[in-house]
Amino acid sequence: MTPLPHLVQGYAAALPELSQPWEAASVPEPRLLALDEAVAADLGLDAGWLASAAGLAFLTGDLSALPDAPPTVAQAYAGHQFGGFSPLLGDGRALLLGELTDAAGRTVDLHLKGSGRTPFARGGDGKAAVGPMLREHLMSVFVHAVGIPTTRSLAVVATGEQVLREVALPGAVLARVASSHLRVGTVQHAAASHGPEVTARLVRYALERHHPELLGTPEPPALALLRSVADAQARLVAQWMGVGLVHGVMNTDNMTLLGETIDYGPVAMLEAHDPQAVFSSIDTQGRYAYGNQPAIAQWNLARLAEALLPLIDDDADAAVERATEVVTGFAQTYRAEHTAVFSAKLGLAEPDAGRVAEYLEHLTAEGLDHTASFRALADEAEAAGDPERAARLRAVNPVYVPRNHVVEEVLAAATAGDLAPFERLVGALREPFTERPGLDDLARTAPEGCPPHVTFCGT
Numbered sequence: 310m311t312p313l314p315h316l317v318q319g320y321a322a323a324l325p326e327l328s329q330p331w332e333a334a335s336v337p338e339p340r341l342l343a344l345d346e347a348v349a350a351d352l353g354l355d356a357g358w359l360a361s362a363a364g365l366a367f368l369t370g371d372l373s374a375l376p377d378a379p380p381t382v383a384q385a386y387a388g389h390q391f392g393g394f395s396p397l398l399g400d401g402r403a404l405l406l407g408e409l410t411d412a413a414g415r416t417v418d419l420h421l422k423g424s425g426r427t428p429f430a431r432g433g434d435g436k437a438a439v440g441p442m443l444r445e446h447l448m449s450v451f452v453h454a455v456g457i458p459t460t461r462s463l464a465v466v467a468t469g470e471q472v473l474r475e476v477a478l479p480g481a482v483l484a485r486v487a488s489s490h491l492r493v494g495t496v497q498h499a500a501a502s503h504g505p506e507v508t509a510r511l512v513r514y515a516l517e518r519h520h521p522e523l524l525g526t527p528e529p530p531a532l533a534l535l536r537s538v539a540d541a542q543a544r545l546v547a548q549w550m551g552v553g554l555v556h557g558v559m560n561t562d563n564m565t566l567l568g569e570t571i572d573y574g575p576v577a578m579l580e581a582h583d584p585q586a587v588f589s590s591i592d593t594q595g596r597y598a599y600g601n602q603p604a605i606a607q608w609n610l611a612r613l614a615e616a617l618l619p620l621i622d623d624d625a626d627a628a629v630e631r632a633t634e635v636v637t638g639f640a641q642t643y644r645a646e647h648t649a650v651f652s653a654k655l656g657l658a659e660p661d662a663g664r665v666a667e668y669l670e671h672l673t674a675e676g677l678d679h680t681a682s683f684r685a686l687a688d689e690a691e692a693a694g695d696p697e698r699a700a701r702l703r704a705v706n707p708v709y710v711p712r713n714h715v716v717e718e719v720l721a722a723a724t725a726g727d728l729a730p731f732e733r734l735v736g737a738l739r740e741p742f743t744e745r746p747g748l749d750d751l752a753r754t755a756p757e758g759c760p761p762h763v764t765f766c767g768t
Contacts, residue, residue, distance in 0.1 A: 311358040314367065316407030318379040319416065320489070323514045326503050327495065328382040333370025333404055334425025334435065336482065338469025341365060342439065342728065343446045343735070348463045348486060351412045352419070359464060368466050368484045370404055370424045381406050383427035384490060387498035388562030389612055391596055396501045398494065398562050399429030402437065405490065416518060418490050419463070422483040438478040439467060440720040441574055441765075443731060445483050447719075448573040451711050451738040457548045458541075459570040460487040479724060488569055491515050493538070493613045494562030500616035509620055519567055531620035532631055534566070538613060539639045541568025542606045547646035549602060551654055552710065553579030553679040557589035557764055559597050559605045561612050575764040578710050579679040580755060582672035588713070588764045603647070607639045654683050656690060656702045678754050680710050707741035709748065713762035714755040 321328045339362075346356045358364045363374045372378040383400040390398075404427070406419045422445070423437025446462035453459050468480040491511075499508040512531050516524050523533040545568040549556065556563070557575025565571050577588035584600025592598075597605060614632035622628035644662070651665040672682055687702035711734070719730040737751050744752075755762075 311355045312353070313358075313375055314352075314354060314409060314419075316372070316375065316378050316409060316419070318382060318405070318407050319518075320384075320405070320408065320418075320514065321379070321382045324499075324507065324511055326507050327386075327499060327511065328384045328405065329428055330380040331383045331404060331427050332381060333421060333482075336366075336369040336371070336466070336468045336470075338467075339365035339369050340467040340469065341368075341464065342467050342481065342723070343443060343462070343465040343731075345446070345450065345461065345463055348461050352409050352417070352463070352486065353412065354463075365466055367406075368421075368464050369468070369482045370406065370421050372406070379407055381421075383429055384495070385429065385498055386492050386494035386562050387501055388492075388494035388560050389497075389609070390560045390562070391592075391594075394497075397429070397498060398431075399498075400427055401430040401433055402427065402435035406484075415488065418487045420485045420487060420490060422485055423468075423480070424482055434472070436468075436470075436472045436480050437482065438472045438474065438724070439465075439481040440478065440724045442481040442483040443720055443723050444576075444716065445485070445573045447716065447731065447735050447738060448576055448711055449485075449570075450735055451741060452552075452554070452570050454739055454741050455548075455552055455707055457552065457554075457570060458545055458568055460485050462486075487565070487571065488567045489515075489518060489565070490571075491566040492562050492571075493564045493566065493609055493616075494560075496566070496613055496616045497561060500619075505619045508616065512617070512620060515566055529621050531617040532635070535610070535614055535617055535621075535632060535635050538566050538568070539610055539635050540642060541566075542610060543639055543642040543646050544568060545570065546602050546606045547643060547650045550599070550647060551650040552707070553582075553599075555579060555586055555588055555597075555599045556602065557587075557592060557597055559602060559609065561609045564606070564609045577713050577762055577764050580713065580762075581676040582669065582679040582682070583676070584673065588762050590763050590765050603640075603643050606643075607636065610639055611636045653705050654686075654702075656686060656698045680707065680712075681752070681754065684708050704742060708744045708752050709737040709741045711738060712751070712753075712755065714759050715751055717762070 349356050381404045385399040387396045388398045404421045404424050408416050411417050426435030442465045446465050449459050449462045463484040466482050470480045471477040472480040499511045555577050563572045575589040586599040587595045618628045648660045648662045652660040683706040687699040690699040719734050723731045
């Protein structure tokens with residue numbers, strides 16, 4: 310007999326102020342569109358059961374087959390959106406099904422996106438369309454495959470109903486896995502709406518779940534959390550920059566405390582290397598341009614520090630001084646991470662910030678393709694009689710990335726009912742460093758005359 314998932318709601322139990330019990334909307338005709346069997350296996354979930362009627366009900370929020378399942382909840386959080394603070398945003402179209410234990414013994418979240426309106430919906434319908442949910446799936450497959458921390462897509466399920474946007478689109482629900490959904494915005498909401506006692510409980514919960522070793526140090530827990538977030542975000546953004554990922558909407562509600570990439574709606578990939586590259590339709594001022602991502606991460610970290618100040622030191626001036634040291638130190642940590650990432654991409658034996666800067670300036674000045682230029686370095690090394698360096702370069706510079714024009718083509722086909730191009734792209738992105746025959750078109754730059762790429766949040 311197939312073991313059924315065992316869900317708990319530890320977060321909701323520990324911090325009931327920060328979530329609200331809520332149920333998913335009913336799904337008339339669930340149909341499996343995508344399933345990551347490796348993710349399922351890591352969670353101890355049987356792929357065959359997930360594809361069954363009971364499994365599809367589970368993946369869309371109907372937990373009636375699990376008699377011991379706790380209530381699903383919508384999480385509350387705040388956020389600075391394009392610099393403006395909203396004290397309450399929350400899961401407007403998402404639900405936390407609960408927490409599972411993975412194969413490594415870690416507690417992870419299983420979360421739905423597109424599961425219907427919640428108390429935080431702010432006028433939206435709470436639904437999602439097939440295209441944006443499949444985008445989340447393929448982007449998270451790629452980001453995981455290149456070794457960047459990310460939320461993972463377990464499955465995408467078509468709902469059998471239409472979602473009204475500019476036009477009627479087929480609806481879908483994404484089942485997403487994360488180490489947790491704790492965000493900078495979660496801490497901001499706790500501090501702004503509930504005060505120090507709830508914020509202190511949130512800090513302790515975050516450390517107990519993710520960094521229990523930090524609870525035994527002399528450093529105040531809130532400062533230890535701030536420092537861990539700073540280090541995680543420095544590593545994450547440096548890795549984004551290396552692969553040419555432009556997140557698009559780095560609001561504080563899209564910045565996780567653990568440094569996992571989350572929310573792929575506006576994400577795109579660099580084509581010509583350009584620090585000013587912007588793809589998000591709503592980023593009209595270029596706030597979240599490719600080259601601005603490190604500074605925005607530091608700005609977001611400062612907002613987290615502000616929310617934690619009362620817990621860092623009873624003396625306000627001392628709290629500011631201690632938090633400022635962490636926030637300003639982010640820049641040095643980031644520079645070291647950035648140099649390490651790009652030195653590896655250049656095949657250098659030792660980190661060399663000068664050579665990294667020189668090469669990136671060359672890419673920008675010549676308008677060269679980010680992905681293809683780094684990949685081509687391996688061919689140069691081989692031609693120069695250095696096969697070992699060529700192998701190192703091919704191990705860190707992908708040949709296949711989710712090129713923007715290709716992503717749009719496969720999502721359009723999937724929305725029209727043809728999943729074959731999507732599945733072919735996902736297959737390539739699972740092994741992005743290995744060149745294979747018959748996939749040349751997935752590695753090519755956008756054809757001449759292709760219109761500028763624009764991403765949308767999918768809402």
